[in-house]
Amino acid sequence: xxxxxxxxxxxxxxxxxxxxxxxxxxxxxxxxxxxxxxxxxxxxxxxxxxxxxxxxxxxxxxxxxxxxxxxxxxxxxxxxxxxxxxxxxxxxxxxxxxxxxxxxxxxxxxxxxxx
Numbered sequence: 001x002x003x004x005x006x007x008x009x010x011x012x013x014x015x016x017x018x019x020x021x022x023x024x025x026x027x028x029x030x031x032x033x034x035x036x037x038x039x040x041x042x043x044x045x046x047x048x049x050x051x052x053x054x055x056x057x058x059x060x061x062x063x064x065x066x067x068x069x070x071x072x073x074x075x076x077x078x079x080x081x082x083x084x085x086x087x088x089x090x091x092x093x094x095x096x097x098x099x100x101x102x103x104x105x106x107x108x109x110x111x112x113x114x115x
Contacts (some may be wrong), residue, residue: 006064006103009064010096011056019081025093029086034062036083038076056097 003087014022026045035043048056077084090096 003043008062010060010099011094013056021093038072039065042066065096
């Protein structure tokens, strides 16, 4: 089977005047929590440059090991709800936007043009 990479990309907006709180949460809890989610292979956070992100100013790219990561995440959330309470704290300073799946797996590419 060919190797592929897939990412769950979340869009985030920091609420006005809440940059310090958002940064503190990310450093103390957020990064470690997201890295510990089932199926996470890697994690990167990017500040959107030059306003190209529209209304959201951060992107969080979580590399997944497979589609099954979502099932394992659901199971973990029900089995260990206390682990996920840190997400509730973010409502004070983050506004979570849409998320989408990105990757370089074969099914994500358009077929070549017929000659």
